[in-house]
Amino acid sequence: MPTVEDYVARTEGTCGAEKDIIVIFKYEKKEEAIANILKKATLKNSLAGIIYELSFEGRSFRVYTSGKAIFRSIKDKEELNHILTALLL
Amino acid sequence: MFDPHALRADFPILKRKVNDHPLIYFDNAATTQKPQQVIDAERDFYENHNANVHRSVHTLSQEATELHEAGREKIAQFIGAKESAEVIFVRGTTEAINLVAYSWGLRNLKPGDEVLLSLMEHHSNIVPWEIVSKIAGFSIKYANVHPDGMLDYDDFESKLSSKTKLACLSHVSNVSGTINDVKRLAKVAHDNGALFLVDGAQSVPHMPIDVQNMDADFLAFSGHKMLGPTGIGALYGKKALLKSMAPFQGGGEMIKDVLFVQEEGHCGISWNEPPWKFEAGTPNIAGGIALAEAVRYLQRLGMENVSRHETELTAYAMKRLTELKKVTVYGPTDLKKKCGIIPFSVEGLSSHDVALFCDTFGIMLRSGFHCAQPLHQVFKLQSSARASFYIYNTAEEVDRFIEVLKEMEEF
Numbered sequence: 001m002p003t004v005e006d007y008v009a010r011t012e013g014t015c016g017a018e019k020d021i022i023v024i025f026k027y028e029k030k031e032e033a034i035a036n037i038l039k040k041a042t043l044k045n046s047l048a049g050i051i052y053e054l055s056f057e058g059r060s061f062r063v064y065t066s067g068k069a070i071f072r073s074i075k076d077k078e079e080l081n082h083i084l085t086a087l088l089l
Numbered sequence: 090m091f092d093p094h095a096l097r098a099d100f101p102i103l104k105r106k107v108n109d110h111p112l113i114y115f116d117n118a119a120t121t122q123k124p125q126q127v128i129d130a131e132r133d134f135y136e137n138h139n140a141n142v143h144r145s146v147h148t149l150s151q152e153a154t155e156l157h158e159a160g161r162e163k164i165a166q167f168i169g170a171k172e173s174a175e176v177i178f179v180r181g182t183t184e185a186i187n188l189v190a191y192s193w194g195l196r197n198l199k200p201g202d203e204v205l206l207s208l209m210e211h212h213s214n215i216v217p218w219e220i221v222s223k224i225a226g227f228s229i230k231y232a233n234v235h236p237d238g239m240l241d242y243d244d245f246e247s248k249l250s251s252k253t254k255l256a257c258l259s260h261v262s263n264v265s266g267t268i269n270d271v272k273r274l275a276k277v278a279h280d281n282g283a284l285f286l287v288d289g290a291q292s293v294p295h296m297p298i299d300v301q302n303m304d305a306d307f308l309a310f311s312g313h314k315m316l317g318p319t320g321i322g323a324l325y326g327k328k329a330l331l332k333s334m335a336p337f338q339g340g341g342e343m344i345k346d347v348l349f350v351q352e353e354g355h356c357g358i359s360w361n362e363p364p365w366k367f368e369a370g371t372p373n374i375a376g377g378i379a380l381a382e383a384v385r386y387l388q389r390l391g392m393e394n395v396s397r398h399e400t401e402l403t404a405y406a407m408k409r410l411t412e413l414k415k416v417t418v419y420g421p422t423d424l425k426k427k428c429g430i431i432p433f434s435v436e437g438l439s440s441h442d443v444a445l446f447c448d449t450f451g452i453m454l455r456s457g458f459h460c461a462q463p464l465h466q467v468f469k470l471q472s473s474a475r476a477s478f479y480i481y482n483t484a485e486e487v488d489r490f491i492e493v494l495k496e497m498e499e500f
Contacts, residue, residue, distance in 0.1 A: 014439070014441045014456070014457060014472070015456070015457030015458050015459075015472065016439070016440060016441070016456070016457045016458055016465075016471055016472025017465075017471035017472060018439045018440075018441070018471050018472060020439055020441050020442075022441065022445070045500060047496065047500050050449055051446065051449060051500065053500070062442060062445070064445055064446075064448070064449045065108075065449065066108045066445075066448060066449045068445055068448070070439075070441055070442055070445055072439065
């Protein structure tokens with residue numbers, strides 16, 4: 001059974017007053033991770049297929065084909081895990 | 090002749106691509122890229138001269154010692170110190186300020202005394218003082234900063250009193266690029282009987298520095314922000330002050346004698362002379378040698394030329410940023426009072442969104458507080474994006490940056 005850890009190399013809380021979290025996907029799994037996310041989230045906007053503005057369960061976030069995503073206003077690690085599990089698996 | 094396009098050939102990393110785009114490195118206030126000459130100097134030490142310094146008589150140790158001390162001499166000359174004994178090798182600006190806080194502050198400051206800082210300081214010029222004040226019982230005052238990022242000189246001067254024993258100030262803000270008139274403020278501090286420490290992390294790499302003309306008692310700076318390796322920097326201190334100060338850390342190198350006194354059951358210790366009194370343990374020998382090579386590189390370019398190039402590039406970037414409807418730039422607009430650091434925000438986006446967007450196009454920016462949260466409180470910002478320039482950045486890179494920001498605005 002695949003897990004979130006199979007796709008995610010690292011998560012980082014951002015420096016600043018915002019409660020943003022950056023998710024960095026494993027290099028070799030980033031395309032698969034992004035494809036999974038695009039299947040499940042609602043696409044709001046896209047720039048030339050390299051940056052996606054998405055929403056999922058009322059939360060908006062961005063995914064970059066460089067293999068990173070930024071989730072805004074996440075309460076804690078549990079909430080992030082819940083979202084990533086739903087989006088990636 | 091200063092030619093940023095030509096000197097880029099010296100920097101191997103600038104040839105690489107990031108996310109399939111040519112690298113545009115605009116995070117120089119965080120750390121700078123390294124020219125081949127600096128990389129070679131560090132490698133040459135390990136390949137040909139590696140040994141510990143000072144205490145051995147063998148040939149390799151003599152060579153290592155000569156290179157190490159010649160590096161100190163070069164750095165002393167670069168900042169206009171009277172002699173190399175006034176330059177202490179440290180890991181960087183943070184360690185330099187901690188050294189002063191613990192060696193001088195802990196032993197010279199007492200309840201009733203004050204240290205004056207400003208709200209534009211990097212955390213490395215706030216936190217050591219807050220920690221040591223809790224131990225020694227002195228107070229800290231903070232001079233205000235105007236909403237345009239300029240220091241409130243009147244407030245700074247009004248907060249100096251007979252209680253103030255030390256004033257500490259950034260020469261250049263790492264967020265706004267504001268240049269402070271440290272010569273003027275050193276005089277005011279001295280007139281009030283206080284010492285004056287300059288955080289030179291963002292000035293020493295970018296402009297001519299003369300500590301004697303500035304009349305700073307201490308100057309702290311980092312090697313990695315001026316083409317040198319990480320983990321090496323320097324603290325300048327006036328010799329008489331350094332002689333009067335207690336050591337920072339204990340160990341080898343910083344002592345003359347450690348003599349066990351049988352009758353007393355402990356060791357009697359006498360200290361080495363400055364600067365070695367403050368350099369416990371084996372120093373970062375290769376780092377110091379490579380930093381001296383970075384200094385030679387900058388001296389060949391000429392610090393006046395470095396400063397002029399950055400001012401011209403900043404002027405160009407500031408002008409082009411006005412074309413963008415959703416971008417707000419913070420800090421001073423008068424380029425005589427500003428270095429090559431531009432903090433900004435994009436309407437509707439967090440600074441991290443901005444940095445990730447730019448990263449996708451190979452442009453490296455910093456986002457967040459930049460270790461200067463109080464200044465973000467002054468600017469009423471949750472965080473900021475920051476572009477910061479150095480010798481190898483070009484107007485063409487600024488053009489590309491503006492193109493990407495325009496795409497971001499339209500997204």
